[in-house]
Amino acid sequence: MSARRGTVGGHTYEFPTLVELMARATPLRSGDVLAGCAAESAAERVAAQGVLADLPLATFLEEQVVGYDEDDVTRLVLDTHDAAAFAPVASLTVGEFRDRLLAWAAAGDEASISALAPGLTPEMVAATSKLMRNADLVAVGRRTRVVTGLRSTIGLPGTLASRLQPNHPTDDPLGVTASIVDGLLQGSGDAVIGINPATDSPARTVALLELVDAVIERYGIPTQSCVLAHVTTTLRALEQGAPVDLVFQSVAGTQEANRGFGVTLDLLAEARAGALALGRGTVGDDVTYFETGQGSALSAGAHLGVGGRPVDQQTLEARAYGVARHFAPLLVNTVVGFIGPEYLYDGKQVLRAGLEDHFCGKLLGLPMGVDVCYTNHAEVDGDDTDSLMLLLGAAGCSFLIAVPGSDDVMLHYQSLSFTDVLTARQVLGLRPAPEFEAWLARMDLLDDAGRVRELAPDAPAARALLAAASA
Amino acid sequence: MSEALDRPLPPGDDPWTVLRAATRARVALGRAGDGLPTARELEFRAAHAAARDAVHQPLDPDAVRAALPGQELLEVHSAAPDRATYLQRPDLGRQLAEGTELPRTGADLAVVVADGLSPRAVHEHAAGLVTALLERLPGWRVAPLVLASQARVALGDAVGQALGARAVVVLIGERPGLSSADSLGAYLTWDPRPGRVDSERNCVSNVRPPHGLSYAQAADTVAALLGAARELGASGVALKDEGPALPAG
Numbered sequence: 001m002s003a004r005r006g007t008v009g010g011h012t013y014e015f016p017t018l019v020e021l022m023a024r025a026t027p028l029r030s031g032d033v034l035a036g037c038a039a040e041s042a043a044e045r046v047a048a049q050g051v052l053a054d055l056p057l058a059t060f061l062e063e064q065v066v067g068y069d070e071d072d073v074t075r076l077v078l079d080t081h082d083a084a085a086f087a088p089v090a091s092l093t094v095g096e097f098r099d100r101l102l103a104w105a106a107a108g109d110e111a112s113i114s115a116l117a118p119g120l121t122p123e124m125v126a127a128t129s130k131l132m133r134n135a136d137l138v139a140v141g142r143r144t145r146v147v148t149g150l151r152s153t154i155g156l157p158g159t160l161a162s163r164l165q166p167n168h169p170t171d172d173p174l175g176v177t178a179s180i181v182d183g184l185l186q187g188s189g190d191a192v193i194g195i196n197p198a199t200d201s202p203a204r205t206v207a208l209l210e211l212v213d214a215v216i217e218r219y220g221i222p223t224q225s226c227v228l229a230h231v232t233t234t235l236r237a238l239e240q241g242a243p244v245d246l247v248f249q250s251v252a253g254t255q256e257a258n259r260g261f262g263v264t265l266d267l268l269a270e271a272r273a274g275a276l277a278l279g280r281g282t283v284g285d286d287v288t289y290f291e292t293g294q295g296s297a298l299s300a301g302a303h304l305g306v307g308g309r310p311v312d313q314q315t316l317e318a319r320a321y322g323v324a325r326h327f328a329p330l331l332v333n334t335v336v337g338f339i340g341p342e343y344l345y346d347g348k349q350v351l352r353a354g355l356e357d358h359f360c361g362k363l364l365g366l367p368m369g370v371d372v373c374y375t376n377h378a379e380v381d382g383d384d385t386d387s388l389m390l391l392l393g394a395a396g397c398s399f400l401i402a403v404p405g406s407d408d409v410m411l412h413y414q415s416l417s418f419t420d421v422l423t424a425r426q427v428l429g430l431r432p433a434p435e436f437e438a439w440l441a442r443m444d445l446l447d448d449a450g451r452v453r454e455l456a457p458d459a460p461a462a463r464a465l466l467a468a469a470s471a
Numbered sequence: 472m473s474e475a476l477d478r479p480l481p482p483g484d485d486p487w488t489v490l491r492a493a494t495r496a497r498v499a500l501g502r503a504g505d506g507l508p509t510a511r512e513l514e515f516r517a518a519h520a521a522a523r524d525a526v527h528q529p530l531d532p533d534a535v536r537a538a539l540p541g542q543e544l545l546e547v548h549s550a551a552p553d554r555a556t557y558l559q560r561p562d563l564g565r566q567l568a569e570g571t572e573l574p575r576t577g578a579d580l581a582v583v584v585a586d587g588l589s590p591r592a593v594h595e596h597a598a599g600l601v602t603a604l605l606e607r608l609p610g611w612r613v614a615p616l617v618l619a620s621q622a623r624v625a626l627g628d629a630v631g632q633a634l635g636a637r638a639v640v641v642l643i644g645e646r647p648g649l650s651s652a653d654s655l656g657a658y659l660t661w662d663p664r665p666g667r668v669d670s671e672r673n674c675v676s677n678v679r680p681p682h683g684l685s686y687a688q689a690a691d692t693v694a695a696l697l698g699a700a701r702e703l704g705a706s707g708v709a710l711k712d713e714g715p716a717l718p719a720g
Binding site: 030033034166167168169172174175176177178179181182186341342345375376377378381382403404405406407409412414417419422423425426451454458462463466 | 502
C-alpha cells in the first residue's frame with residue numbers, strides 16, 4: 001500500500017498507513033498528543049479528513065488498523081461482519097456515508113440507519129465521526145434506534161434512563177441503601193442500580209447483590225441490579241447462587257488491553273451464559289453491561305496497531321464497542337472524563353468525546369449511555385457536564401449515570417446528580433423507562449404532570465423508602 | 472438488610488436526618504425545582520474550588536525550606552515546563568529537566584518531596600512527615616532532601632539514580648478529591664532507576680492529619696517497609712506481606 005496524500009493550503013501531507021490517516025484526522029485531544037499520533041497542525045488534520053472522506057468504506061474490510069493475525073478484536077469484527085447489512089452503503093466513500101446518514105436523519109428514517117449496524121465495523125463509524133461536527137453526531141445519534149430490555153426497557157423514543165450509582169467507600173450496607181433511596185426518590189435507577197464495589201471480593205459482591213435485590217423485591221421496582229466487579233468475581237457469585245441480573249465488565253479495543261483487564265472473549269461468553277440461565281428478565285433477556293472509555297488502551301500501553309504504530313484513542317474506543325456488541329448488552333456506557341486530562345484535557349475535548357462515543361456506539365447497535373464526569377485536575381466543571389448532558393439528551397442517549405449530589409465518595413470523581421437527570425428530562429421532554437415510570441406513579445412519586453415530586457418527609461412514599469435506610 | 476427493610480420508620484424521626492446519618496455521600500440535598508437549592512449548590516462549588524486551587528497553586532520552595540530548618544534541600548524541576556503541560560504529559564513529569572545536576576552521594580536513601588497533583592498537600596504535610604520519617608531511620612545515610620516541581624512519582628527514579636541512592640521515598644501531593652484537597656502519599660522504590668514500574672513500588676497514601684493518617688502512623692509504615700526492602704533487596708509486590716502494594720491507577 002503506497003502512502004495517501006492530501007493537500008491543504010498549498011502544502012501536501014503524506015499518510016503512510018491507515019493508522020496515521022485515522023489518527024491525523026481526529027479532532028485534537030491530549031491523549032493522541034501523548035501517544036504521539038496527533039496531527040501536527042490544524043492544516044494537516046483537515047488534509048487527513050479530506051483523504052479520509054474520499055476513502056471507500058469497504059477499504060476497512062481489506063485494510064486493518066490493528067492486525068487480524070495479532071488481535072482477536074479485529075478477528076471478531078471481521079469474522080462476524082454482515083455483508084447483507086452492509087450492502088446499502090457498500091459502494092459509498094466515508095464522506096458520502098456521512099452525507100447519507102445526515103439525509104436519513106433529517107428525513108427521520110430511523111429504520112435505514114438502524115439496520116446498518118451488523119454491516120458496519122468500528123473503524124468505519126470512527127472514520128465517519130471524524131468528519132462530523134458535534135451537531136451531526138447529535139442529529140444522527142437521535143435517529144439511531146437501539147432498544148434492549150431485562151426488567152425495564154431501555155432506548156425507547158422519548159425516554160432517558162439513568163443508572164443509580166450508590167457507591168460507598170467501605171461498601172457499608174446502610175450507606176449504600178441511603179444513596180439508593182435518595183436516587184429512587186428522585187426518579188433515578190431505571191437503567192440499573194449499579195454499585196462499584198470498594199473491593200473486588202466474591203463475598204462482598206454477593207452481599208451487595210443480595211442487598212440491592214432485597215430493595216428491588218421489597219418495593220417491586222422494575223429495574224435490575226449490578227455489582228461492577230470483575231467478570232471472574234461475578235462468575236464466582238453465580239456459582240454461589242447469587243441473584244445476578246447483569247454480568248459487568250470493562251472492555252477495551254485491543255486484545256492486549258483486554259488482557260490487561262484480565263478478560264478474554266471466552267470468559268465473557270461463559271459469564272453471559274451463566275446469567276442468561278437464571279432467567280431473571282421480565283421484558284427481555286439482555287444480561288450484560290459494559291463500560292469503556294477513550295484512553296484505556298493507551299493507559300495500559302496496549303494502543304499499538306499495524307507496524308507498531310500508535311492508534312488514536314477514538315478509533316480504539318469504537319473497537320471496544322465491537323467487543324461489547326457481540327454479547328447482546330442491556331447497557332453500555334463510556335466513562336468520558338474519568339481517566340484524566342492526559343487523555344481528555346478540557347471541557348471541549350470531553351464534550352466532543354462524549355458525543356463521538358454515543359454516536360459510534362449507537363451506530364454499531366449498542367444501547368449507549370454515558371457517564372458524564374470529570375476529575376479535579378482536568379479543565380472541566382459542572383457547566384461543561386451540563387452542556388454535554390443536554391446534548392446527549394438531544395442525541396437520544398439511552399441512559400446517564402447519576403450519583404448523590406454529583407460527588408462519588410468512593411471513586412473520588414464528579415458525575416451527574418439525580419437532579420441533573422431530572423433537569424435533562426424536563427428541558428428536553430424526556431421520560432423514564434415506561435415500566436419504571438409506572439412504578440414511580442404507583443409509589444405516588446409523580447405529580448399530575450408526570451414530574452417527579454419534591455417530597456415532604458412525611459409523604460407516604462418517602463416514609464416507606466426511608467424506612468429501608470433507617471438503622 | 473431485610474430486617475431494616477421491614478422495620479417501619481419510628482414516628483417523630485426526621486427521615487432526612489436518618490438518610491444523612493447513614494453516609495458521607497451528598498444525599499437528601501433537597502430541590503429547587505429540578506435543580507439544587509442555592510446553598511447546596513454553593514457548598515459543592517466550594518469543595519470543587521478547593522480541589523482546583525490545590526492542583527494549580529504553585530509549589531513554594533521557600534515555605535518548605537522554612538518548615539525544615541537545618542535540612543539541606545536541593546531543588547529540581549521535571550521536564551514539564553508549566554502546569555498545563557504537566558497535566559497533559561505525564562511522561563515529561565517523570566523526567567528531570569535537561570541539564571539537571573545532582574551530587575553523587577552513595578547514600579542509603581534519597582527523600583524527594585514532590586508537588587504532584589496537590590502542592591497544597593506538600594505545604595501542609597511534607598515537613599511533618601519528613602521529620603517523623605527521619606527520626607525513625609537511625610543508621611541510614613540519607614542524601615540531601617530534594618524538592619521537585621511539576622513532578623510525578625517516577626521522577627524519584629531519576630533523582631535516586633543521579634544521587635546514587637539505594638532507595639528512594641517520594642512524598643507527593645495526591646490527586647485532590649472534593650473532600651480531601653491536601654492528601655500526601657509516600658512511594659518507596661528500592662534500587663531506583665528510570666524504567667521501574669508501579670508494581671515495583673510500595674505506597675502509603677492519605678497522609679493528612681487529623682482526617683487521614685498521622686505523620687507518626689505513616690512514618691512507622693514507611694520505615695518498616697524500608698527495613699523490609701533492605702532485607703529483601705527489592706520493593707513492590709514482593710513486599711506485599713509486610714505492607715500495602717501500590718494500588719491500581
